[in-house]
Amino acid sequence: MKRQRNTFLTPLVVEVMPSGKTFKLATGFTYKGKRDSAPILVPPGFITDFASIPRGARLIIPKLGKYTKASVLHDFIYQKHTIHVSANEMVYFTRSMADLVFLDAMADLGVAKWKRYVMYWAVRFGGWIAWKRR
Numbered sequence: 001m002k003r004q005r006n007t008f009l010t011p012l013v014v015e016v017m018p019s020g021k022t023f024k025l026a027t028g029f030t031y032k033g034k035r036d037s038a039p040i041l042v043p044p045g046f047i048t049d050f051a052s053i054p055r056g057a058r059l060i061i062p063k064l065g066k067y068t069k070a071s072v073l074h075d076f077i078y079q080k081h082t083i084h085v086s087a088n089e090m091v092y093f094t095r096s097m098a099d100l101v102f103l104d105a106m107a108d109l110g111v112a113k114w115k116r117y118v119m120y121w122a123v124r125f126g127g128w129i130a131w132k133r134r
Contacts (some may be wrong), residue, residue, distance in 0.1 A: 006123070007029045007031070007032045007108065008029065008031050008032075008047045008069055008105075008108070008109070009025075009029075009030040009031065009032060009039060010028070010029040010030045011029065011073060012025070012029050012043075012068065012069050012112050013026040013027045013029075013116065014026060017047065021049060022047050022048065022049050023047070023048055023049070023050065024045060024046070025042060025043070025044050025045060025046045025048070026044060026095055027044050028042055028043045028046075029040055029041075029042050029069070029072075030042070031069075031073050031101075031105060031107065032078070033101055033108075034104060035097070035100060035101065035104060038085035038086060038089065038113070039085065040073065040076075040077070040085065040101070041083075041084065041085070042072060042073060042084055043058075046072075046075075047095075048071070048075045048076070049075070050063055050064060050068055050070045050071050050072065050073040051064070051065070051067060051068065051119070052062050052071075052130070061118065061119065063113060065111070065115075066106075066109045066110055066111045066124070067105075067106045067109060067111045067115070067116070067119065069105065069109060070102055070105035070106045070109055070111070070117075071102075073101065073102065073105055074098060074099075074101070074102040074105075074123065076099075077093050077098040077101060078089050078095075078098055078131055079081070079132050081093055095128065095131045096124075099120060099123050099124055101119075102120060102123060103116060103117075103120040106119065106120075
């Protein structure tokens, strides 16, 4: 039996914000992952900085890449913690759940295994700072 892949159901469409450092989703986008009972809906108007890669590491892992959609999804879960998955249902994400969704989403997007695990472990070790800001 073929393994069902996680799926981005809609495209990522963004507008550059005046600062040039952040981006606003022009349309919402949806991701259905293997760990999630319902799709995750990232709404239009959500603001992201894409992947938060330290300047020194950008030679190896640039700010934009195959993982960009996964980065936006991860930013959204980190900012909200609780996600509306339907009109009547909300799901609370722990930080470890958010990081696993990020890992799965990168695999779905075809990110090289070494790169997705470097990025996954980077958010596992350093992501608590962004998680606590909320």
